[in-house]
Amino acid sequence: MVLKGRDIAKLLKKGEKPGTKDPFVITPHADVEEIAKSGSASINLRLGTWFVTLERSRMRAWEIKKKGEPQQQIARAEHYIPFGNVYLLHPRSFVLGITLEWIRLPSNFAAYVIGKSSLGRRGLIIATATGVHPGFKGCLTLELSNVGEIPVAIKPGMEICQIFIHKTHKKDSKYIDRSQFVGSRKPRLGDVTLDEFAEKLTLSQEGNP
Amino acid sequence: MRLLEYASGRINSVLNEIDQLEGCEFPYTHSSDALRKIKSSFEDALQYLKNCPEDPESAMDLCATSLGILFRCLPLLGFILRSTDVRNSFEVVRPLLHISEKLIKPRTETGKEKTKLILSSEWSYSPITYHEIPDLPGFVLIGLPAPESENPLLIPLSGHELGHALWNVYRLKEHLKPKFQEEIVNYIMNNQEEYKQAFPSISQINLSTKDLLESAGFPTWQHASIWVLEQAKETFCDFIGLRLFGTSFLHAFAYLLSPNVSSPRSVKYPQALKRVKNLKKAAVKYGFDIPDNFEDMFKDRPAPFLAKSEKFQLTIADNVLEKNMDVLIDKAQALIREANIPKPNIEESRRIYERFKLIVPAEKCKGLADILNAAWKAYNDPNLWENMEKFEKEKEKFEKKKERILKDLVLKTIEVFEVEHILKGDA
Numbered sequence: 001m002v003l004k005g006r007d008i009a010k011l012l013k014k015g016e017k018p019g020t021k022d023p024f025v026i027t028p029h030a031d032v033e034e035i036a037k038s039g040s041a042s043i044n045l046r047l048g049t050w051f052v053t054l055e056r057s058r059m060r061a062w063e064i065k066k067k068g069e070p071q072q073q074i075a076r077a078e079h080y081i082p083f084g085n086v087y088l089l090h091p092r093s094f095v096l097g098i099t100l101e102w103i104r105l106p107s108n109f110a111a112y113v114i115g116k117s118s119l120g121r122r123g124l125i126i127a128t129a130t131g132v133h134p135g136f137k138g139c140l141t142l143e144l145s146n147v148g149e150i151p152v153a154i155k156p157g158m159e160i161c162q163i164f165i166h167k168t169h170k171k172d173s174k175y176i177d178r179s180q181f182v183g184s185r186k187p188r189l190g191d192v193t194l195d196e197f198a199e200k201l202t203l204s205q206e207g208n209p
Numbered sequence: 210m211r212l213l214e215y216a217s218g219r220i221n222s223v224l225n226e227i228d229q230l231e232g233c234e235f236p237y238t239h240s241s242d243a244l245r246k247i248k249s250s251f252e253d254a255l256q257y258l259k260n261c262p263e264d265p266e267s268a269m270d271l272c273a274t275s276l277g278i279l280f281r282c283l284p285l286l287g288f289i290l291r292s293t294d295v296r297n298s299f300e301v302v303r304p305l306l307h308i309s310e311k312l313i314k315p316r317t318e319t320g321k322e323k324t325k326l327i328l329s330s331e332w333s334y335s336p337i338t339y340h341e342i343p344d345l346p347g348f349v350l351i352g353l354p355a356p357e358s359e360n361p362l363l364i365p366l367s368g369h370e371l372g373h374a375l376w377n378v379y380r381l382k383e384h385l386k387p388k389f390q391e392e393i394v395n396y397i398m399n400n401q402e403e404y405k406q407a408f409p410s411i412s413q414i415n416l417s418t419k420d421l422l423e424s425a426g427f428p429t430w431q432h433a434s435i436w437v438l439e440q441a442k443e444t445f446c447d448f449i450g451l452r453l454f455g456t457s458f459l460h461a462f463a464y465l466l467s468p469n470v471s472s473p474r475s476v477k478y479p480q481a482l483k484r485v486k487n488l489k490k491a492a493v494k495y496g497f498d499i500p501d502n503f504e505d506m507f508k509d510r511p512a513p514f515l516a517k518s519e520k521f522q523l524t525i526a527d528n529v530l531e532k533n534m535d536v537l538i539d540k541a542q543a544l545i546r547e548a549n550i551p552k553p554n555i556e557e558s559r560r561i562y563e564r565f566k567l568i569v570p571a572e573k574c575k576g577l578a579d580i581l582n583a584a585w586k587a588y589n590d591p592n593l594w595e596n597m598e599k600f601e602k603e604k605e606k607f608e609k610k611k612e613r614i615l616k617d618l619v620l621k622t623i624e625v626f627e628v629e630h631i632l633k634g635d636a
Contacts, residue, residue: 016572023567023569025567027570027572027625028572028625049299049300078295079234080236081236082236082237082299083628083631100628102570102621102625104567104568137568137569138568157628182614183568183610183613183614185620
């Protein structure tokens with residue numbers, strides 16, 4: 001079930017109350033009354049102040065490592081763009097951004113993050129890993145790319161994407177998101193390793209024609 | 210004239226360096242403003258050299274004066290460069306600037322200079338500030354040790370560095386100097402035997418206050434005067450940090466400075482345990498909690514290598530400082546009250562801490578100090594996020610993750626605080 005503005009507002013209000021054990025939080029957020037009145041089935045999220053770009057380096061290629069192997073350090077640059085300043089996203093360029101909002105999903109809610117059509121029509125795409133699992137806590141990393149023809153000036157604080165909240169069937173606090181991305185205020189690349197399944201497939205064929 | 214060519218060459222090299230630095234990504238304009246001001250000082254120096262008279266003596270003097278800027282400003286350029294480092298806690302800059310403006314503005318505004326803040330880092334294991342920089346009027350420069358520049362838990366120590374700016378702006382040295390000198394002379398008059406042992410050459414003279422105050426006597430307590438003023442400045446700065454940030458200042462102080470016995474005691478600071486006792490006294494007077502076992506974390510440093518006469522002067526400085534402790538505690542309190550900066554509130558920091566327990570930034574915070582006090586409470590809570598711990602196989606890995614999450618959570622709370630501040634129209 002997707003929540004509508006009124007339900008989201010109710011949850012946010014409840015989450016603000018001291019003593020709530022597993023609260024739903026989006027902070028900073030717009031006026032709760034406005035969210036309730038909007039009638040929309042999503043809530044807009046804003047662009048944060050931290051960005052990460054990947055840089056060309058001597059590294060031949062990025063490779064997925066086996067579990068336990070040290071991760072390759074990818075050359076990257078972090079940028080802090082304070083409110084009132086802009087980040088220029090040039091055509092065919094890619095940057096990791098982050099939501100201004102810190103989100104906490106209770107253990108019986110999941111979410112999807114989706115771009116805003118008005119930005120997409122101008123070439124700004126917020127892509128890929130859009131699922132947010134129950135129990136997630138932190139800011140959401142956004143993969144921003146400009147597939148259009150003109151540079152786009154993006155500003156921290158602007159509405160950049162929207163989040164749809166879903167209620168899951170069963171509340172089970174044992175099985176909540178404990179990913180490496182929990183509790184981050186900066187965009188993070190995270191570690192990527194082969195899982196057991198893929199590792200078996202890879203190992204069995206290594207050295208074979 | 211070679212001398213002029215060499216001097217101009219050195220200044221031109223710095224100007225070329227500044228041209229490179231201007232291409233850096235400055236998150237806040239105050240760093241680039243400082244760079245522009247320093248550039249203009251170097252350009253002025255170059256201009257003086259161009260207009261140098263031909264006689265060699267004047268040229269020598271002019272070169273020496275013009276090159277003074279090199280030694281004054283080169284460390285500042287490094288400091289400004291490091292202010293662009295993304296490991297700095299940029300979220301803290303604006304809230305710290307608001308505090309600096311409130312504290313310093315009343316005085317600097319009369320000098321028509323707005324308060325500007327540069328937060329940076331330093332490659333030495335000590336927080337640092339640069340004060341009384343003629344090239345940068347109105348600027349407050351605060352640097353944390355580079356490996357800790359991303360650690361918001363140490364932000365309370367910036368209060369000590371802000372204290373240095375206050376000490377200068379309010380000309381406290383000039384205010385306190387006559388009182389201290391009078392007390393130094395009184396001390397000597399009351400301890401004449403010790404004085405004569407420290408200065409055997411004048412042991413035959415019948416001491417009088419007049420003799421001591423005149424040029425013949427002054428060199429015998431000149432160091433005591435300098436040292437007590439330096440000690441008073443550092444002690445006052447500790448009290449400013451404490452009054453601004455409450456118990457979190459004591460935690461940050463202990464984190465960074467305990468126990469430090471690597472080098473002998475500096476005559477510019479009270480002995481380590483004395484400094485800790487002074488802080489405890491001020492904390493009681495201001496109504497702040499003192500962390501458990503705070504004093505036990507410190508040890509006195511080895512005594513400095515001093516001549517007998519200097520040892521005696523250090524004893525005088527320590528005694529005069531002790532007599533004036535309440536004056537300094539009250540002065541720090543009065544300046545912060547005048548600036549209308551709210552006192553850290555225990556209830557408020559408890560509320561914020563409860564949000565941290567849920568891994569959620571707190572909203573509607575009343576001040577930076579409350580956030581930092583809550584941060585230390587969370588940091589020192591062995592049971593924080595114990596539910597999360599159950600799912601981590603390695604204790605060490607969990608501790609590392611916990612620390613990263615807490616730091617991000619604190620900095621996000623500070624950003625939310627700033628966003629709310631802007632939306633209210635206070636910024």
